[in-house]
Amino acid sequence: MTAEMSPIDKAKFVAAKRASDLVETGMRIGLGTGSTAAWLVRCLGERVRDQGLRIRAVATSTRTAALAREVGIDVIALDEAGWLDLTIDGADEFDGDLNLIKGGGGALLQEKIVATASDRMVVIADAGKEVEKLGAFPLPVEVIPFGWKATQKMIEEMLVSMDVLGRKTSLRMDQDAPFVTDEGNRILDLHLNRIGNARQLALALNQVPGVVENGLFIDICDAVVIGHGDGRVDLRDINAGTVEHDRLDLGESDNLFSDLAD
Numbered sequence: 402m403t404a405e406m407s408p409i410d411k412a413k414f415v416a417a418k419r420a421s422d423l424v425e426t427g428m429r430i431g432l433g434t435g436s437t438a439a440w441l442v443r444c445l446g447e448r449v450r451d452q453g454l455r456i457r458a459v460a461t462s463t464r465t466a467a468l469a470r471e472v473g474i475d476v477i478a479l480d481e482a483g484w485l486d487l488t489i490d491g492a493d494e495f496d497g498d499l500n501l502i503k504g505g506g507g508a509l510l511q512e513k514i515v516a517t518a519s520d521r522m523v524v525i526a527d528a529g530k531e532v533e534k535l536g537a538f539p540l541p542v543e544v545i546p547f548g549w550k551a552t553q554k555m556i557e558e559m560l561v562s563m564d565v566l567g568r569k570t571s572l573r574m575d576q577d578a579p580f581v582t583d584e585g586n587r588i589l590d591l592h593l594n595r596i597g598n599a600r601q602l603a604l605a606l607n608q609v610p611g612v613v614e615n616g617l618f619i620d621i622c623d624a625v626v627i628g629h630g631d632g633r634v635d636l637r638d639i640n641a642g643t644v645e646h647d648r649l650d651l652g653e654s655d656n657l658f659s660d661l662a663d
């Protein structure tokens with residue numbers, strides 16, 4: 402089974418597996434969305450089943466909620482949880498300050514609410530997601546369907562006024578129809594190439610009428626678990642200023658490799 406996995410899949414898996422060790426019985430956990438987060442959900446499901454881990458989890462998408470239930474995790478609403486001990490989620494890009502671009506899977510709104518309503522947010526990612534400057538990955542912005550073209554025009558004008566280099570925006574599609582988020586909204590992807598001042602852009606975007614939320618996560622993430630295709634993992638904690646190195650034996654986890662989760 403291991404041989405069928407690409408190095409990136411292995412990297413995502415080892416990051417998720419290592420991060421699953423941060424979860425302790427009794428915790429209220431936020432579960433991210435995407436292929437790396439799906440590995441985390443499977444790893445936690447294994448611990449629930451085999452080690453009697455008891456957690457309550459808030460999912461950031463209907464996809465993640467369905468998978469979590471399938472693997473035996475107790476899924477509750479955020480309002481029931483009130484507050485979370487830890488959220489673990491993937492990312493599309495992260496920089497040296499652990500600022501992120503998220504929303505490649507279209508779940509950025511719930512992901513940002515859940516991460517912000519947590520004592521701690523840990524990102525799990527393959528090493529290829531680390532960038533010097535955010536922006537090569539198109540920045541997702543969730544907008545309401547009403548008048549979305551006017552919202553798109555206002556965003557483009559705002560990008561010009563802010564002297565942002567790339568200004569192309571596109572409506573995310575799902576085959577022939579617009580992609581619809583769990584909240585019934587649309588996603589505009591902003592092709593910016595390189596974001597000069599991510600903090601300023603994140604604030605400015607949320608001032609545009611029709612914008613619900615943007616995929617820039619500034620000062621939200623506390624730590625990142627970076628996976629490599631050979632089983633190495635690095636844990637970088639921005640608050641503690643520490644970096645730990647570890648290595649996971651991929652062979653030990655063959656049973657989990659049998660079904661790519663996303």
Ligand SMILES: O=C(CO)[C@H](O)[C@H](O)COP(=O)(O)O
Nearest residue numbers: 435436437491504505506508
């Ligand atoms: O933000 C996200 C979903 O909205 C994901 O975390 C992000 O797109 C990374 O996905 P993957 O783990 O599949 O690479």
